[in-house]
Amino acid sequence: MKNSELFDSARREFIVKGLGVAGGLVLASSTFFSACEFTEFKSPSEPGETNLVLDTTTEQYNVLAAPGGAVAVAGVVVIRLSPDRASALSRICTHQGCDLDPNDNGSIVGDRLRCGCHGSEFNTGNGDVLKGPAQVGLRSYPVEIRGNVLTVIME
Amino acid sequence: MIFLGVSATELAGLPRFALTSGATCSSCHVNVTGGAMRTEGGWFSIRNVGLIQPRNTFLAPLYGAKSNALFAKNLRWGFDMRVQVAKRGRELKRDVFAMQAVPYLSFEVRENLYLYGSFNFVEPLFPSQQRFTAAVFYRPLEKVAFKAGFIQPKFGIRYDDHTVFTRQQAQLRPMYQELGMELYVSPRDWLTITGGVYSPEHRAAESNVPINESSVMIGGGVDFRPMDWEKGLSYLLSGSFLLQDGQTMYGVQAGIGLIDEASFIVDYVRWENDVEGLSPLSRSDILSVSVSYQLLESLVLEMRAEQATGKGRSERRERQLVLGFQVFVLPFVELRPEYRWRDTPEVQMAQYTAQLHIFY
Numbered sequence A: 001m002k003n004s005e006l007f008d009s010a011r012r013e014f015i016v017k018g019l020g021v022a023g024g025l026v027l028a029s030s031t032f033f034s035a036c037e038f039t040e041f042k043s044p045s046e047p048g049e050t051n052l053v054l055d056t057t058t059e060q061y062n063v064l065a066a067p068g069g070a071v072a073v074a075g076v077v078v079i080r081l082s083p084d085r086a087s088a089l090s091r092i093c094t095h096q097g098c099d100l101d102p103n104d105n106g107s108i109v110g111d112r113l114r115c116g117c118h119g120s121e122f123n124t125g126n127g128d129v130l131k132g133p134a135q136v137g138l139r140s141y142p143v144e145i146r147g148n149v150l151t152v153i154m155e
Numbered sequence B: 001m002i003f004l005g006v007s008a009t010e011l012a013g014l015p016r017f018a019l020t021s022g023a024t025c026s027s028c029h030v031n032v033t034g035g036a037m038r039t040e041g042g043w044f045s046i047r048n049v050g051l052i053q054p055r056n057t058f059l060a061p062l063y064g065a066k067s068n069a070l071f072a073k074n075l076r077w078g079f080d081m082r083v084q085v086a087k088r089g090r091e092l093k094r095d096v097f098a099m100q101a102v103p104y105l106s107f108e109v110r111e112n113l114y115l116y117g118s119f120n121f122v123e124p125l126f127p128s129q130q131r132f133t134a135a136v137f138y139r140p141l142e143k144v145a146f147k148a149g150f151i152q153p154k155f156g157i158r159y160d161d162h163t164v165f166t167r168q169q170a171q172l173r174p175m176y177q178e179l180g181m182e183l184y185v186s187p188r189d190w191l192t193i194t195g196g197v198y199s200p201e202h203r204a205a206e207s208n209v210p211i212n213e214s215s216v217m218i219g220g221g222v223d224f225r226p227m228d229w230e231k232g233l234s235y236l237l238s239g240s241f242l243l244q245d246g247q248t249m250y251g252v253q254a255g256i257g258l259i260d261e262a263s264f265i266v267d268y269v270r271w272e273n274d275v276e277g278l279s280p281l282s283r284s285d286i287l288s289v290s291v292s293y294q295l296l297e298s299l300v301l302e303m304r305a306e307q308a309t310g311k312g313r314s315e316r317r318e319r320q321l322v323l324g325f326q327v328f329v330l331p332f333v334e335l336r337p338e339y340r341w342r343d344t345p346e347v348q349m350a351q352y353t354a355q356l357h358i359f360y
């Protein structure tokens, strides 16, 4: 057996044992693992930003008065889903960052918000990915409806 | 053949392994640019690479095959199956999902003429991926080779990881195929010149500019692979381009390998949209730097640092750091635990991932 092979088998034995010990430690310390993992959503509208108040009697937002209407405001696309339901989704496509403004690169077909760049589709109600290449859904914000006023809760 | 005795030739179809083994892709793979289907030599070179050797264990009967031939010597088979555990989806919840399950077949019609094909049993994750491949590879002269059929256009270098920015951000997916043909000329052992023409049909499915499907995509590149056997060093210098209707891509890669020990690769890709205004990003510069260190033939430490910067009507920057191991637990069974940190305009996250890769 050549020296290098001896060295390699010694290393192998050492590492196989080492891996066994490491495996045990890994199993025993799942708390450590979760501590090293984190997910922080950033958004054009970080929590703490002011809510968006949209009056559907104004010319700017009157498309939101009827179901199917949608408009891009600040960092979100606001969509009127039905007389008593609306959604607000991040307007930045999670695939490669194209703008989902429905009057520009984005389009709404039925319950889908489609990105014109590579064709990703998101559920207009909750932002879930319906078709790739995007793999991560759009962040969604609650919307309150009071009479003619829609309030997107950003906080 | 001199390479087949050298350790770690198992994945020489990947530049990282080519650098640490000194082998060329075609010394182990049917496809001259790499890919999962192995030649007999390629199969032999990996059949003993594993932390645990099954010879004296209850697994021995599973490892009794004497070659990867099926029925006849000129018919060979193989497969590539991957399952991943990672956070994904809108809430970035941990998920276990199959990435691919692909059996391969290659048929050596006569010396230097191969037909090969594969089928992916897992639903493609991206629109530009194709479920099947079918191609012919022919080397009429020692220095000239030819490939035609459904092939992945020559651009940049291959990685065994679809999240490497220079592939992912350029929408070059694993199993991305186009109908096309490529010509390879190797006037020297260390020099290969490649040129190809392809249909842009699958690329159009993911492109950020509209592509006329009846247009033709042109690609090509030059690869320098000098070796210094005395010092145990190998080098890589590669330049390539892909021209398609509406978008141009260029790539430059440089690498150095310490045989059986380590590799260092710098990979730069730029894409430019020729059609202004259709996408908020008109240009993207992508850089990926990767380092590998081979603790054992069957245990490799890998690190990667990457950045992609998009410019145009809007701006965008993404960064990623990856630290992981490639562990060949048994021959043909690889486990890849990784720690990944990623920062995009939408999210900053760090997670552990693991991939189980079974191949043959």
Ligand code: FES
Residues within 6 Å of the ligand: A093, A094, A095, A096, A097, A098, A115, A116, A117, A118, A119, A120, A132, A133, A134, B208
């Ligand atoms: S940026 Fe939206 S699908 Fe690619």
